[in-house]
Amino acid sequence: MVRNVTSADFAYIALELFRFQAQHNPVYAQYVHLRNVRPALIKRLMDIPFMPIGFFKNHQIVTQSPDIEAVFESSGTTGSQNSRHFVADLAWYDEISTRIFEQQYGALHRFHTLALLPSYLERNNSSLVYMVQQFIKKNNSNHAGFFLNTTDALRQHLQELAQKPDGRTVLLWGVTFALLDWAESGQDLSFLRQIPNLIVMETGGMKGRRRELLRQEVHAQITAAFGVSSVHSEYGMTELLSQSYSVGEGVFVPAATMRLLLRDINDPFALCDHTAPLRYGGINVIDLANIDSCAFVETQDLGRFVGNSPRFEVIGRFDNSDVRGCNLLIG
Secondary structure, eight states, X not given: OGGGOOTTTHHHHHHHHHHHHHHHXXXXXXXXXXXXXXXXXXXXXXXXXXXXXXXXXHSOOOSSOOOOOEEEEOOOOTTOOOOEEEESOHHHHHHHHHHHHHHHXXXXXXXXXXXXXXXXXXXXXXXXXXHHHHHHHHHTOSSOEEEOSOSHHHHHXXXXXXXXXOSOEEEEEEEHHHHHHHHTSOOOOGGGGGOSSEEEEEESTTTTSSOOOOHHHHHHHHHHHHTOSXXXXXXOOTTOSOOEEESSTTOEEOOTTEEEEEEETTEEEEEEOTTSOOOOEEEEXXXXXXXXXXXXXXXXEEEEEOTTXXXXXXXXXXXTOOOOSSOOOOO
């Protein structure tokens, strides 16, 4: 059912998955019990208990004790405890992440993906690196690949694509601080304006490497340096198998497998959807792709809906929450 979910049947599938995980996920089941919630009586998405994201740090969050194929780990900061997402089926993650990207941007074989993700590549268990690696394979391009500690090779590939465009879209996918470092390096990047179909995708924030900036400041620097009219963004995290993308202005479109609710900052159990007048609140995510872990996650992100639609902005984080790998710049 999750594979073909539509907006019309999302709530039905989510409630079915909630009742299943509340019975077969030991950690989540205990949390639901301690909340004095009876799953059979839950009829609305807003009444589902959302598990605090910190549980991924201290517990193995699995449903029905599946065989584990991989363990993704969050980046965190030095001295902090990282979250771990136990993944039973990497092919499922590949299928879901590919479908989400292609529904937004088109077939991956029409792309050259060049990834500037130094802080992620320094680890062996990043969900983002795994996802982008699968995208690169689907590109089947001699230019696509990862670039770690130097931008020289990246620059060379981009110059070749500028000189000999082949009709494909060039996707420069970079962690925010690395893109800003390159933008401020003093190198002449004017040749990038010759690439007819260039997308700059930022994610990951500053990772503790640079001072936090307003989203508008970051995007202004990137657009000026790379010659693009807007900066795209990816919103995802270790604990979720689905992603959301923004094609500009930091406005994200949730994937078909994902739905957000906002919680009152003074009452974490008071939730609303995009039809309510709540201006902003904590982001709770329903991720139907998390079949084998937990699909109902209370994040430490602050967000707001855009208009009366499910589109959303990430506007910051709760005080004292961890610096994380998702794109969380206050704006």
